[in-house]
Amino acid sequence: MLELYLLLAVMLAAALVASETRNLLAAAVALGLVGFSVAIMFILAQAPDLAIVQIVVETLTVVFFTAVILRTTDVDTTVTQGLKMETAMFVAAFLAFGGLFLALIIGVLQEIPRFGEPVMRIAQEYVQLGLERTGAANIVSAIILDFRGYDTLGEATVLFTAVVGVLTVMRLASRKKPGEF
Numbered sequence: 382m383l384e385l386y387l388l389l390a391v392m393l394a395a396a397l398v399a400s401e402t403r404n405l406l407a408a409a410v411a412l413g414l415v416g417f418s419v420a421i422m423f424i425l426a427q428a429p430d431l432a433i434v435q436i437v438v439e440t441l442t443v444v445f446f447t448a449v450i451l452r453t454t455d456v457d458t459t460v461t462q463g464l465k466m467e468t469a470m471f472v473a474a475f476l477a478f479g480g481l482f483l484a485l486i487i488g489v490l491q492e493i494p495r496f497g498e499p500v501m502r503i504a505q506e507y508v509q510l511g512l513e514r515t516g517a518a519n520i521v522s523a524i525i526l527d528f529r530g531y532d533t534l535g536e537a538t539v540l541f542t543a544v545v546g547v548l549t550v551m552r553l554a555s556r557k558k559p560g561e562f
Contacts, residue, residue, distance in 0.1 A: 384425055384488055391481055392418045398474055405450045407471045413443035414478055424489050434536045438543045445547040 392415045399411035416439035423432035507524050517523035525533050 384485060385422060387481065387485060388418045388422055388425075391478060391485075394474075395478060398471075402471065404468075404471065405454060406447065409443060409446045409450060410475070412446075413439055414482065416442070417482070418485075421485055421489055425492070430532070431536070434539060438539060442543055442547060445551065449550055 395411040395414040395418070399408040399415070402408050402411070416435060420432045420435040420439065423429070423435055507528055508520060511517065511520045511523045511528075515523040515527040517527065
């Protein structure tokens with residue numbers, strides 16, 4: 382339970398960094414930290430399928446936002462003292478959050494059962510009663526579409542929404558003329 386509270390604290394701190402920093406790249410990285418923390422929470426809650434979807438969505442979102450930011454932002458060569466201080470604070474916060482994140486990942490990986498040991502026993506019921514309850518010859522399709530249909534619909538909705546959001550941002554970025562913000 383302590384891990385969940387630590388992850389929540391990391392998520393809140395990263396959200397504050399993302400909302401308060403002027404550096405767009407730092408904000409994108411901080412939001413990525415929030416998303417990856419959610420993925421670790423899903424692993425702790427024994428929902429690896431949701432964790433995988435969250436990791437894929439976060440990775441794509443962070444990569445695409447970083448590409449858009451780097452492609453559309455002009456970097457000024459004159460660096461002021463205030464910008465140096467903000468960069469130093471960002472590096473310190475990044476190292477602190479990164480160390481905490483690494484410690485949490487190590488803790489989560491130690492909680493994962495050994496290869497071949499079942500995490501939950503409910504899968505046995507799916508295999509035994511899949512054909513009888515669903516009439517589907519393919520047990521994988523029966524589980525995904527019948528037993529866990531709403532979960533699959535939710536995952537597909539999350540992926541679709543993420544793709545539409547990234548495409549919208551990239552399309553708006555490509556329409557801007559050089560020098561526009």
